[in-house]
Amino acid sequence: MSNEVTPKSDHFIRQIIKEDIANGKHGGKVVTRFPPEPNGYLHIGHAKSICLNFGLAKEFGGKCNMRFDDTNPVKEDVEYVDSIMEDVRWLGFDWEGDALFASDYFDTLYDYAVKLVRDGKAFVCDLTAEEMREHRGTPTTAGRESPYRIRTVKENLDLFERMKAGEFDEGERTLRAKVDMASPNFNMRDPVMYRISKAHHHRTGNKWCIYPMYDFTHGQSDSIEGVTHSICTLEFENHRPLYDWYLENLEIFHPQQIEFARLELNYIITSKRKLLQLVKDDHVFGWDDPRMPTLCGLRRRGYTPAALRNFCETVGVAKYNSTVDYALLNHCLRDDLNKTSARVLAVLNPLKVVITNYPEGETDELDAINNPEDVSAGTRKVPFSKTLYIEQEDFMEDPPKQFFRLAPGREVRLRYAFFITCNEVIKDENGNVTELHCTYDPETRGGDSPDGRKVKATLHWVSAEHAIEAEVRLYEHLFLKEDPNDVEDGQDFTSNLNPNSLTVIANAKVEPSMKDASAGTRVQFERLGYFCVDSDSTEDKLAINRTVTLKDAWVKVQQQQGQGMQGQKKKQQRPS
Ligand code: ATP
Ligand code: MG
Numbered sequence: 001m002s003n004e005v006t007p008k009s010d011h012f013i014r015q016i017i018k019e020d021i022a023n024g025k026h027g028g029k030v031v032t033r034f035p036p037e038p039n040g041y042l043h044i045g046h047a048k049s050i051c052l053n054f055g056l057a058k059e060f061g062g063k064c065n066m067r068f069d070d071t072n073p074v075k076e077d078v079e080y081v082d083s084i085m086e087d088v089r090w091l092g093f094d095w096e097g098d099a100l101f102a103s104d105y106f107d108t109l110y111d112y113a114v115k116l117v118r119d120g121k122a123f124v125c126d127l128t129a130e131e132m133r134e135h136r137g138t139p140t141t142a143g144r145e146s147p148y149r150i151r152t153v154k155e156n157l158d159l160f161e162r163m164k165a166g167e168f169d170e171g172e173r174t175l176r177a178k179v180d181m182a183s184p185n186f187n188m189r190d191p192v193m194y195r196i197s198k199a200h201h202h203r204t205g206n207k208w209c210i211y212p213m214y215d216f217t218h219g220q221s222d223s224i225e226g227v228t229h230s231i232c233t234l235e236f237e238n239h240r241p242l243y244d245w246y247l248e249n250l251e252i253f254h255p256q257q258i259e260f261a262r263l264e265l266n267y268i269i270t271s272k273r274k275l276l277q278l279v280k281d282d283h284v285f286g287w288d289d290p291r292m293p294t295l296c297g298l299r300r301r302g303y304t305p306a307a308l309r310n311f312c313e314t315v316g317v318a319k320y321n322s323t324v325d326y327a328l329l330n331h332c333l334r335d336d337l338n339k340t341s342a343r344v345l346a347v348l349n350p351l352k353v354v355i356t357n358y359p360e361g362e363t364d365e366l367d368a369i370n371n372p373e374d375v376s377a378g379t380r381k382v383p384f385s386k387t388l389y390i391e392q393e394d395f396m397e398d399p400p401k402q403f404f405r406l407a408p409g410r411e412v413r414l415r416y417a418f419f420i421t422c423n424e425v426i427k428d429e430n431g432n433v434t435e436l437h438c439t440y441d442p443e444t445r446g447g448d449s450p451d452g453r454k455v456k457a458t459l460h461w462v463s464a465e466h467a468i469e470a471e472v473r474l475y476e477h478l479f480l481k482e483d484p485n486d487v488e489d490g491q492d493f494t495s496n497l498n499p500n501s502l503t504v505i506a507n508a509k510v511e512p513s514m515k516d517a518s519a520g521t522r523v524q525f526e527r528l529g530y531f532c533v534d535s536d537s538t539e540d541k542l543a544i545n546r547t548v549t550l551k552d553a554w555v556k557v558q559q560q561q562g563q564g565m566q567g568q569k570k571k572q573q574r575p576s
Pocket of ligand 1 (some may be wrong): 049
């Protein structure tokens with residue numbers, strides 16, 4: 001698959017890179033990185049960062065490293081490492097050589113720390129976490145210096161060495177940078193560089209019992225890798241002075257940090273901690289539940305890499321936080337699926353139709369177009385026989401004026417097949433319609449009448465004896481509110497979960513061409529939406545997820561909000 005996207009906007013990061021290249025900065029080189037912490041699965045927000053970092057490197061002939069910022073052994077796991085690499089590749093990106101790990105730099109980082117100690121710029125502190133908080137000050141008052149700040153270099157070197165050797169307990173001592181306790185920026189108030197943690201690390205095992213803080217790791221890892229443009233989200237803006245301080249005092253290569261706004265969408269949550277809570281507390285079936293905004297969830301649901309890449313490009317890159325309408329994502333998705341999905345006939349809620357004038361035991365093979373958007377996709381045969389299924393909602397015994405589909409005495413077209421007329425309605429003892437008796441007109445084979453007779457509706461259908469059984473899963477947003485974090489006092493975001501986010505249709509019928517469809521196959525069920533075959537499928541029964549309906553709410557949202565929208569949501573709008 002090609003991972004080309006057409007650049008839609010000359011956003012500010014692109015401009016910075018172009019200028020740097022023009023000015024010969026870094027010898028015109030572009031090196032970026034995607035630096036997740038392996039403490040959860042990737043979500044759609046990460047897709048934005050992946051597309052930016054890998055995309056820009058590709059666009060400017062540079063390279064993008066896959067790097068894990070694995071500084072917190074307690075929360076990290078190889079399961080996450082593997083899933084992250086799989087998701088990045090699925091999105092259509094790859095990296096040169098092996099993935100990199102900040103933990104591979106632990107030795108170098110330790111040496112860096114020793115240098116700062118030697119230079120009198122770091123000290124071992126014995127304050128407890130609680131005492132450190134008390135010393136930290138407030139936004140309007142300066143903090144107090146630690147009494148241990150005046151330790152000699154010699155004593156600090158000795159203590160730090162012994163921290164590393166495991167002589168002290170967790171929480172007993174830390175290594176801190178001597179920056180400025182009076183700085184208005186809390187990150188600069190003698191931040192902790194190393195903490196004691198006797199945890200097993202997923203890569204370094206039990207080698208270390210001290211671990212560098214994220215802030216003492218991230219910037220230096222970029223530096224070690226020669227990252228030219230260190231692209232990160234806005235919450236790191238006020239960490240930048242600290243990163244700069246470390247890089248300057250260590251006298252090492254200084255990457256340029258550029259911050260952009262996180263991608264946020266309405267109706268979803270993009271905090272890994274909260275996504276983990278949904279999984280752990282069984283609100284969903286797993287990280288890859290098709291309702292999850294994780295990349296593996298979106299993949300299972302049927303979202304395509306191309307749609308996600310186009311979405312990220314369409315949204316653009318902003319300096320201020322805003323929320324994007326989920327309808328725009330689905331618009332990009334439909335745009336891609338429309339071009340690439342084979343059309344299939346399927347009936348979700350079957351109503352039996354007997355064609356009384358069709359010979360028993362016979363079958364007619366009719367030609368059906370695979371994709372009207374793509375002639376090269378060709379045609380296929382769909383079988384027609386005496387007993388068929390149509391959608392229950394395509395029939396009304398007593399139809400109102402605007403209902404043009406099947407009704408007693410009325411003629412409609414069956415897609416690719418024949419005109420049929422409903423003559424008789426069969427009901428059970430409770431008065432529910434169980435079966436329709438219809439006649440077909442053999443002259444209308446293919447769906448056109450030779451005498452120019454018109455019908456007002458074309459219905460999808462499936463031949464009963466040929467149909468494949470399927471369980472179809474229909475989805476709504478996982479949360480009821482546009483902002484899932486908007487909660488009453490004392491409640492958390494799970495109080496906004498949508499009890500109807502999943503509807504299971506147990507006995508859907510699908511045309512036989514889907515017989516050997518493998519998990520991940522994406523199709524359009526005509527008139528019903530785009531669907532994707534699930535890995536839960538068995539020999540006897542397909543499991544199928546509805547990816548998205550056919551109706552595009554984004555077009556309507558755009559009309560209501562006026563032209564010129566670039567995906568930023570100006571007004572709170574509910575996609576229908
Ligand atoms: P958490 O969910 O715990 O806040 P995180 O989403 O920041 O964590 P990381 O693993 O640190 O998770 O993210 C990896 C990279 O992806 C970082 O560079 C981060 O800035 C970026 N990123 C994360 N979330 C988004 C988002 N919503 N939009 C754009 N980039 C994001
Ligand atoms: Mg983070």
